[in-house]
Amino acid sequence: MDTHFHALVLGTGITESIAAAALSKAGLKVVHVDVNHYYGANEASLTSEELLKWIETISTDTDSLSEASASVFGELSHSPRSYSLSLSPSVIVSTGPLISSLIGSGVSRYGGFNLLGNISVYSAAGFKSVPGSKEEIFKSKELSLMDKRRLMRFLTFAGGDFENSPEIQGRENMHFLRFLVDVFSLERRLASALAYALALCISDTELVIPALTRLKRYLRAAGRYGPSPFLVGQYGGMGELAQGFCRVAAVSGGTYILGHDIFSIDMISNEAKSAVIHRLKLDSLPRDLTADIIISSPDILLKYKKSSTDKFDECSTVGLQACCILVVDGSITSIQKFDSTERTIDEAHTENSLGHSRSIDSALLVFPPGELPSGTAQGPVHVLLNGEGTLSCPRGRSILYFSTALDTNAPYDIKTNPEILIRPYITATLSMICTAEFVSPKELFSGFYLKSQHSFSASFQESLKEYGIVVCSSPPAHFAERGDAAAVNAEGIYREVLKRLGRAGSGSETELWPPLPMEPDDADP
Amino acid sequence: MSESASGPSDKSVQVKLVLLGEAAVGKSSVVLRFVSNEFQANKEPTIGAAFLTQKCRLEDRVLRYEIWDTAGQERFHSLAPMYYRNAQAAVVVYDITKATSLEKAKSWVKELQRQANPNIVIALAGNKVDLVQPSSPSSGGAGSSDAEDEADDATATPGEAATADSESLRQVPLDEAQAYATEAGLLFFETSAKTGEGIVELFTEIAKKIPIEHILASTRGGGRNGGPVGRAGGGQQGVNLEENAPKSKDACNC
Incomplete structure (x- = not known):
């Protein structure tokens, strides 16, 4: 294997993966490395086994730079591989940079998408569908x-x-x-x-x-793919899309190395090129890898390059969120409180042509601040429901992702135990929604964690560029914005790298995605 | 279209097939031979397409293979779950002149059994059989032009036709691989991407073993989007992103 690359991309988060795909397609030699055994980094979609391991790791990680804690109740021993549980539950806006990149790169051909179903808002009388x-x-x-x-x-x-x-x-x-x-x-x-x-x-x-x-x-x-402006990615969304972009990069010649620990990242002088290049030593890989440019998130740089410059202190935590992944027994068929005496069937209670109630593929439930008497969250709590139709859980199960933004100065007990904050919202939600059997769903598993993003100051990012280090910001905390932000960020990285390598403006490389070959025709022979 | 399709879909049945095997055993070459009946010596180690498609006719059905190459992601064991997802068939390739490649193939079979759909049809392909046949390019002996039919004989009786040199390249005996394939429940062929030997047979036998009725039943009602059948997908309606024409906004045109 040739060991020198134009670009070394660290981490397979969605932004890094889009950038790797675009750079590989532009003909650059790219090596993409992730210390995890799975794709997607902080946006991964994990099997239930992987999720349990991930929760264990972040809750015991003393070296952790992000404030993270987790607790797990129950278990998902039932077919762990049929779960794709998202560390970054998201919806995708139907028009925008991410959709453009999905289509432009061909990743849309790999993944499946569902239109987001109902959006409902909590009130004491139950969830009410919001006219969109x-x-x-x-x-x-x-x-x-x-x-x-x-x-x-x-x-x-x-x-x-x-x-x-x-x-x-x-x-x-x-x-x-x-x-x-x-x-x-x-x-x-x-x-x-x-x-x-x-x-x-x-x-x-x-x-x-x-x-x-x-x-x-x-x-x-709204209206591009249906009444809702939002799509939900199948198999856990962002993590699956990251895999798709990585495959596009690999198909264009990118090299993929997952599951190897990073020993060191340093800079060495390359006499042949009279320039400084980056050197990466990986665990159990006999040869070092070198690259002209490194693309990485602040998290990885902080962890492995901290010693090389004291300026790494110019890092701030942004977008702190309390999150919960809840798996319940049962297919959710109604998010309206079930009342046997005066039950009205509306849009929220979808029925198929045979008249059987059908499980809800996806929905968004919203708790405005202060609506739930027992709730103490400062801002709103959003609950993204993924049913079996999103192919991210087995039949007869549903996933509910809870998230709420926290102030970075939130009380210590909440930061160390996000369950305190989220639990009342779980109780309220489960008492209001109902399954195909007209009962409240039973909780099978819940994992709680805090999520945060790191960010470098703009001036520090500029100074790193002079060393050939292009910083890849973490996608924002907003569940409907992070995909588009990642695509915009990735395009910026792509252009920066081309500029640094002296390839900017050379005709075909100016488009982020070159035209795709025609899709194999579906016509019958 | 003359096929008397019984179901409502007169389209061919789409089958996702994944390739696995050690680097340089000829995975891409096997596909290239099957898809475009070509062979390129010294082929670059990537194929440069998301997937290739090729139709395969059975008596009463047409299968449309969607063939996924590893794109090199197998080298550091970095194949994504997406790769295995919904694959109905797999071809695990080894090189009959390299014993370690069969060991690698066995570990890929295990990986498939762990990661892939439990009903997946797996075929084992011992590639580069041309290298142990007398028709190998260097030896231009008489009677070497029609060697294809002799493949098995050449292995069983290495005597006359095969030169000592060419047969000694073989490191994986036919019966050893056959025994392993039988035990593990795999289809088995020795192939040559270079001469085309065994290639069409390989894909045709896979096609015969694919539970077509089952696939038809589970795709019925679902959209074409997202490639092959969704896992136990039922009737959920996917969205095709490339469909640019806006859908009408549901009822009421006010």
Whole structure:
């Protein structure tokens, strides 16, 4: 094996994998290394066995730079391999950089996707389906005529070019929720549903512009593949997509080395090139690997290159989140509280043509801040439901991913035991949803952990580039934004690397994805 | 289309087939021979396509193989679960002139049994059989042109036709590999990507063993998207990302 590469990519997270695929396709020699035995790094989709091991590792890792803790109850001994449990549960916006990259790279041919089903918001009476489009608002029986009119007016505003509108002027620093109530006279509960279930705010202090910008994107994405603007990736989503991008990189000649520990990463001078190159020593690999450029997340750089420069202190923790992966027994067929006396069948209770209740493939449940009396989360709690239709769990099981943003100054007991924070929301959710047997689902497994991202200052990232180190930021905490952010970030890395290697602007390499060969035709012989 | 398909789908049945085996045993060459009836000496070690497709006709059905190459990801044991996912067939290739490659093939078979769908049809292919036949390029002896049919004989009776040199290259005896394949429940062929020997037979025998009715039953109702059949997929509706035309927004056109 040739051991010198143009680019050494460390970690197989979604951003790194997209960058590796684009660089390999551009004809660069890429080696992609991950110390784990699985693909996807912090965005991996794991079997239940792998997840248990991962939880054990992060809860005992004394060297851990992120605050992480976990607890596990119950077990998933039943066919561990039929689970793809996501460390980064996400939805994908139907139009945007990630979808473009999936199609442009051909990864869309590997993976399967489902349209996100219902989005519902919690209230004491149960989860209520949120109308996501003007048609649904029009049809809604819950809303008063006045509310409908105000909601319509707001959605027309949000879907248009609001940036220079008089409504915005002077209110740029207003909280989004306040803006909805003050400027559009929306009733508080309605405003809250809009902010947390349509604009998908993950914080109660979000400002007007970012929230509106997101909502506009979502409103415009609706209708591309169906009524919902969001897709859910099968087999655990992001981790599966990372595998797809890595395969694209490999098909274009990229070298893949997983499951080898990193001994050291250092810089050596290369006399032939009169330049400094990077050298990587891996466990149980006889030869060192060298590369002109390293692409890596802050986490890996902090762990293995800390000694080489003291500037690594310029690192901050961003996007702290409390998370839970909950596996339940039963296919969820309704997210409306089951009431045998006055049961109404609506969109949330899908039925197939035979009249049998069908399990829900995917749904998003939202707890606005303060709605659940026993809940103490500062911001909203979002619950992403993945049923057997997403092929990420066996038949007759469902996965519920809970997440809520934490302030970096959150109390110590929450940081060390995120279950305290999330447990009331689990109890409420399980009591409200019901399975094909019209009972509440039974908890089989729950794992709790804290998730955080590290970030280097912009000036430090610039100075690292001079050493041939291109930093790959962790995808953001937002479950609907991280895929697109990863694709944008990966494109930036791709262009930076081409520039560093003196290949920028040489015609065909300027497009992120060169045209794909025609798909093999499906015509009958 | 003349096939009298019994089901509603008159399309060919799509079957995902994965290749496995040690580096340089000729995995890609076996596929290239099957797909385009070509052979390239000194082929580069990657194939450069996401997957190749080739139709295979049986008496009453057409199978459309979607053949996935390892793309080199097997070298450091870095094949992703995605690779094995929904594969209905696998060809595990070894090189009959390299004993260690059969050992490697055995470990791939174990890996398949651990990772892949339990009903997967596995075929073992002992490649490079041309190297132990008298028709090998260097020896241009008389009667070497039609050596294909003699393959088994050449191994059993290395006497006259095969020169001592060529047969001595063989490190994996036919009966040893056959015995292993029988014991492990695998289809078994010796092949030559170079001459084409055994290649069509290999893929045809796999096609015969694929439970087509089962595949048809489980794909019925599901979309074409995402390649082959979803695992126990039932009727869930997938989304095809490349479908750019927006779907109508569900009911009410107001």
